[in-house]
Amino acid sequence: xxxxxxxxxxxxxxxxxxxxxxxxxxxxxxxxxxxxxxxxxxxxxxxxxxxxxxxxxxxxxxxxxxxxxxxxxxxxxxxxxxxxxxxxxxxxxxxxxxxxxxxxxxxxxxxxxxxxxxxxxxxxxxxxxxxxxxxxxxxxxxxxxxxxxxxxxxxxxxxxxxxxxxxxxxxxxxxxxxxxxxxxxxxxxxxxxxxxxxxxxxxxxxxxxxxxxxxxxxxxxxxxxxxxxxxxxxxxxxxxxxxxxxxxxxxxxxxxxxxxxxxxxxxxxxxxxxxxxxxxxxxxxxxxxxxxxxxxxxxxxxxxxxxxxxxxxxxxxxxxxxxxxxxxxxxxxxxxxxxxxxxxxxxxxxxxxxxxxxxxxxxxxxxxxxxxxxxxx
Numbered sequence: 142x143x144x145x146x147x148x149x150x151x152x153x154x155x156x157x158x159x160x161x162x163x164x165x166x167x168x169x170x171x172x173x174x175x176x177x178x179x180x181x182x183x184x185x186x187x188x189x190x191x192x193x194x195x196x197x198x199x200x201x202x203x204x205x206x207x208x209x210x211x212x213x214x215x216x217x218x219x220x221x222x223x224x225x226x227x228x229x230x231x232x233x234x235x236x237x238x239x240x241x242x243x244x245x246x247x248x249x250x251x252x253x254x255x256x257x258x259x260x261x262x263x264x265x266x267x268x269x270x271x272x273x274x275x276x277x278x279x280x281x282x283x284x285x286x287x288x289x290x291x292x293x294x295x296x297x298x299x300x301x302x303x304x305x306x307x308x309x310x311x312x313x314x315x316x317x318x319x320x321x322x323x324x325x326x327x328x329x330x331x332x333x334x335x336x337x338x339x340x341x342x343x344x345x346x347x348x349x350x351x352x353x354x355x356x357x358x359x360x361x362x363x364x365x366x367x368x369x370x371x372x373x374x375x376x377x378x379x380x381x382x383x384x385x386x387x388x389x390x391x392x393x394x395x396x397x398x399x400x401x402x403x404x405x406x407x408x409x410x411x412x413x414x415x416x417x418x419x420x421x422x423x424x425x426x427x428x429x430x431x432x433x434x435x436x437x438x439x440x441x442x443x444x445x446x447x448x449x450x451x452x453x454x455x456x457x458x459x460x461x462x463x464x465x466x467x468x469x470x471x472x473x474x475x476x477x478x479x480x481x482x483x484x485x486x487x488x489x490x491x492x493x494x495x496x497x498x499x500x501x502x503x504x505x506x507x508x509x510x511x512x513x514x515x516x517x518x
Contacts, residue, residue, distance in 0.1 A: 153177045159190040161380070162287065163197075163206045166318070172199050183208035183287060187243045187256070187271050193217060193285060204313045207284040208277070214240040217285065218262060218270065219277055227278070232303060234291055235277045236270040238263060243271075276303055295324035297332050300362040304334060307355065307363050311336055314354050316346040319374055321382050322365060325390070333435070336365035337387055339373055349433045366420075366435030390421075401426040408452075408471040415447045416467065427468040431461060454478060 153175060159182030171179050184192030195209030211217040219233035220226060227233035238260045245253030260268035276288040289305030296302070304322040311320040320338040340346060348368045355364050367390040375386035404410040404427055413425040419440050420431075431441070441461045448456055454477050464470040 150175065150177075155180065157182055157191075159184065164319075165204065165206060168197055168206055172197075181206050181208060183285075185237075185271070185273050185275075187273075188215075188237050188241050192237055192241070195284065205286055205309060207280060208287045209284050211237075216262070219279060219285070224261065229279045229281055232276050232278045232288055232306065235273045235275045235285070235287075237273060238268065238270045242269060276305060295332065295334075297324065297334065297362060300360075302334070302363055307334065307336070307359060307365065310355055310358050311338065311351065311365075314346060314351060316341050316344050316350075318342075321374060321384075321387075323384060323387065333366040334364070335367040335369065335387075335390055337369045337371055337374065339371055345370065349430075352433055361437055364437075366437075402428050404467065406471065408474055409467050411451050412448075412467045412471055412474075415444060415451070419443055419447075425467060427471075428466050431465045436465075448474070452478065 155178045156171070156175070157180045163181045168179060179197040181195045181197055182191040182193070184190040191212060192215055193208045193211050195207045197206060216238040218226060218236040218238065220236055221233050242257070245257055256272050257269045258272060260270045262270075274291050276291050277285050278288060280286055288309060289303065291303075295304065302324075304324060308320055308322040311317055311322065318339045318341045320336060322334055322336045324332055325335045326332045336351070338351075351368050352364060369388065369390060371388075375383040377383045401424075404413050409427050413427070416429075416431060416434075416436075417423065417425045420434050420436060422434065425434075431444070436444075441458060444461055445456055445458055448454070452474055454474065456473070456477060460473055461470065464473045
């Protein structure tokens with residue numbers, strides 16, 4: 142769209158946008174140049190591009206532009222994996238019913254049967270639902286918010302995750318202008334969420350700031366391990382985010398609020414080496430927080446296993462949550478080793494005393510005190 146001249150279109154009254162997700166930034170640019178109404182359409186090829194519609198609001202503060210409600214003679218259902226309606230605010234697959242559906246896919250009966258299923262909510266004979274494969278949720282107003290594709294779902298540490306949900310929340314941070322969250326498997330057997338974001342010009346958020354913001358709204362397993370700042374998201378010629386062009390996370394310690402302080406003792410050096418290896422970083426400062434650098438409960442169990450091997454001590458898993466920096470955990474390890482050593486000395490002493498005869502015990506006490514008053518019988 143030629144923004145340099147479009148502001149002169151004084152007779153333009155309505156603009157309809159469909160086929161792709163309408164970015165919040167494009168809506169803002171539109172309203173700064175035109176007095177016309179802007180409508181956001183949603184719909185797949187198997188139905189029509191205006192299955193649902195939403196009239197955009199000029200002063201709206203919504204981080205995502207809704208796709209609105211279904212048009213006349215069309216029903217939309219948000220269903221879970223068992224084809225049950227999901228509650229307000231809970232993501233579900235968007236299904237389309239009633240008039241306007243295609244008959245199916247040409248010469249592809251199996252795909253047609255998979256995607257066009259019986260409409261259990263209709264009393265009409267032969268009524269069907271089209272499974273769009275799109276993820277969406279109902280807003281409290283009854284309008285629908287598009288969240289992305291279901292086939293973008295990934296399974297990380299046993300949890301099924303829609304990166305689009307994390308992406309949506311990250312995009313609400315006041316210092317984030319654009320964001321995309323993807324699952325990467327840069328190391329064999331290690332799949333992690335990585336967030337790429339473009340900051341607002343006003344300020345650049347730290348990794349710790351973004352992580353704390355997400356932790357207030359999302360469970361631990363949906364928090365990205367890496368946050369990568371970009372000048373702009375890479376785009377394909379058609380204007381979509383080019384996921385293949387997103388950079389591979391490097392092993393450089395991210396910019397966090399803590400100033401880097403190098404290790405100062407053998408224990409801290411061993412600990413920092415264990416953490417750096419598990420977190421995929423080149424170095425660790427003694428005051429860096431394990432969880433702010435991408436650590437999670439599963440990695441925490443691996444840390445404790447390696448500590449047992451390196452220091453020959455037993456530490457409960459909660460120790461890492463209570464002492465999440467190298468310096469704090471090194472102090473905890475030092476205290477445990479002292480307690481363990483004292484306990485071993487005491488046990489050895491008691492064992493030796495148990496081997497002494499009564500006369501030997503008396504003699505030991507006499508030599509210790511110099512003299513014994515009283516009769517030991």
